[in-house]
Amino acid sequence: MQCFCRLAGNPICHESEAQKLSYCQLPLQTPAYTTPLNNCSAQSCSSGQVSSPNCKCAYPYTGTLYSRALSFTTLNDTDYKELEQSLLKSFESQKLPVDSVSLSNPSRNASNNNFQLTLDVFPSQTDRFNRTGVSSVAFVLSNQIFKAPEFFSPYFFNGLNYQYYGGGEPKSKSKHTGAIIGAVVAVVVFLGLAFVIGMYALRQKRRAERSELNPFANWEQNPNSGAAPQLKGARWFSFEDLRKYTNNFSESNTIGSGGYGKVYQGVLPAGEVVAIKRAAQESMQGAVEFKTEIELLSRVHHKNLVSLVGFCFEKGEQMLVYEYVPNGTIMDSLTGKSGISMDWIRRLKVALGAARGLAYLHELANPPIIHRDIKSSNILLDSHLNAKVADFGLSKLLVDSERGHVTTQVKGTMGYLDPEYYMSQQLTEKSDVYSFGVVMLELVTAKRPIEQGKYIVREVMRVMDTSKDLYNLHSIVDPTIVSSTSPKGLEKFVEVAMRCVKEYASERPSMAEVVKEIENIIQLAGLNPSVESASTTESYEVPLGQNVKHLYDNEDFSHSGNFPTAKIEPQ
Incomplete structure (x- = not known):
């Protein structure tokens, strides 16, 4: 042609x-x-x-x-x-x-x-x-x-938006007498209520302007911190406090940087080590959006979710204070950046922990929370190699659980984006399930979702043959997990991952079902799924707590809509 x-x-x-x-x-x-x-x-x-x-x-x-x-x-x-x-x-x-x-x-x-x-x-x-x-x-x-x-x-x-799905040409607008009469009635009603509506709108506008200038005004006030709000599970820090805890934001305390800004290691007066994310001026959110993110983070508490310690909104600064997670991201370990060796059992444990964190957001948070940016660089590893889901900057509350979706602008990271969400702009928990399925395939292959124009989901589909040993995946599985012996449960693990990345959301499992499947795989491998992640047969290649500088660089700890790769936006 x-x-x-x-x-x-x-x-x-x-x-x-x-x-x-x-x-x-x-x-x-x-x-x-x-x-x-x-x-x-x-x-x-x-x-x-x-x-x-x-x-x-x-x-x-x-x-x-x-x-x-x-x-x-x-x-x-x-x-x-x-x-x-x-x-x-x-x-x-x-x-x-x-x-x-x-x-x-x-x-x-x-x-x-x-x-x-x-x-x-x-x-x-x-x-x-x-x-x-x-x-x-x-x-x-x-x-x-x-x-x-x-x-x-x-x-x-x-x-561009496609208008011709199966129903022929777009219907032209017809001018019917009933429509004209309805329009006239609507105009009359509008004129009758114009004064009342105008006064109400003006009042609401003034309220909104005041809220934008001080979005924390309606929060419960902390008498010990002046006008600063008091949140359950999240503390307010002054700019001077954080400057002191980071040694005046010195380079020696910098542990990462990216499109969002810089991340500093800080030590609180009680000795707690924290990661302080300081937004660059060009990356700061609106005050209301910043408040919304803090409110969301302050309400989720689970061992497989990164905890928000506090925040700073003062002197033109936006900073978030997180618990310090020392061992970088899943991506760091798979690429060798963190110096931590990941055997098959560790990968199963990491997948289980991240799945449990997501299941908590979907089913135990009230209202449910959709993460919207699950990827290997947003899952951190603590000192015991337990997985902790991070970066809630794009998360959405599923307020109307009966509808089962949120209609919202499409945002996400290439390679992890749910194709059904991309086309419909209807965000559901199953969009997170799709992204998590891609992460599972990363754990198996140690490959990025898109490499040299090849998409990991299609590559696995291309070679997968359930009638052959190891499902014919020898050419694509990470050699480090098959070098000595065939990893138990790998085939079942890939099956679950491929169910997660089904084209239609209705065909994907829930995160609770994924958790159960991974627990069964770990038991198949002869282990107790409740045992901590660090209890494996292999040891660290570097001591814990060392060489962790820059583990928060670029992709590893980005949030609030800043991506290492292109962002998808609808027209």
Whole structure:
């Protein structure tokens, strides 16, 4: 299949020979949609439909491809064809219902100098995509599964809302007499109540302004700390207190840094060691959002969740004070950064602890809490290698438990993002389950979710064969856990992980069910699931408490919407 795009106006077409080429010629007229060059110019399509490169009228899934490494002067006809062919080849390799693709409207974004192209993806065997088709195409592009040609990388994709799921064209607005009468009545009622509503709105606005300036005003006051609030389980610290505990925020006390700011080790007067996260000015939340996060953190208490000790909101500063967790993240251990060796039993224990923490958020917190950013760099290990779930900056309360979901803006980290949540914007506990399933696969393979354009979930699906020894996973399992003997329960562990990453939320288990499954696997391995994580056959490669500087760097302890990789936002 071939796809074409018009380059008229591009500097490459200014050369005398190039001007003769068909794709350099301006169209007779400039429609709202630039139709790729093909032999379908006389074809008539219904309103909203577009003629594909294969002369089929359809409703394409449309978005914009941006390249951060491309300029007009480096483009040529071969580049365009290569980009189109690689796109189509990527969709075909994923067995997606795509008939053809079309690139058009090449331009350079004046604000950021990125080169951009309109991408239309046409469905096969029908004139429109279903929800699964659009979800799959968007997931391949937004999660970087598509490996773009080198000249176009790095890239990112911004998809438009698809309006044509199975119901035909969008319904036009009809002007009925009843609607007109209703509108008139509504206007009359509005005018009758305008004065009352206006006064109420003005009063609420003034209240909101006061709340934004002092969002803690309605909290119970601590008589020993002036205007500072008193929270159950969380203390208020003054700026001067934290400056003293961190030796004036000295470099020697810095244990990490990232997009959010810096993390300092501090020692409280009673001798308690804490991790103090100080937000950079450009990363600070609004005062109300900061208050909301503190309220959420102060209400969760579980041995597998990182505890909030306190906070500081003073002198233009936002700081959170956490319990100090000395052994870094799961990702640190899997990559060798922390110097801690992770045998199979330790990995099972870590998975169990993190699952228990999530199950607490989903089922015992009132109202339930959805974490929304579960990943291996947000699960920390304490001095006994017990897992502690961290980073509640994106968490949401499931206030309406009868609905079972929260409709909210899509946020998360590429590779861990639930595809159903990405498409529907309906967040549920099963979105956390999907992300946790990816973490389980990381524990088995010691690979990042996306490496060199390969997605860990699809890679496991590709090689997995339940009729063979170790489910035919020898090529993908971390060699350090199979070097001496076959790890007991690994096959069952992978089965649970693959259930967690099912495409549809209804097919995934709950976190309580995942906890039970992992407990059974640990018992299958001959151990008691209640035993602490550190009681394993292997020892630390470095003494506990040493070489922990920078274990909170970058990805390891980021929160409040700052990610090590690209954030997914809806349009």
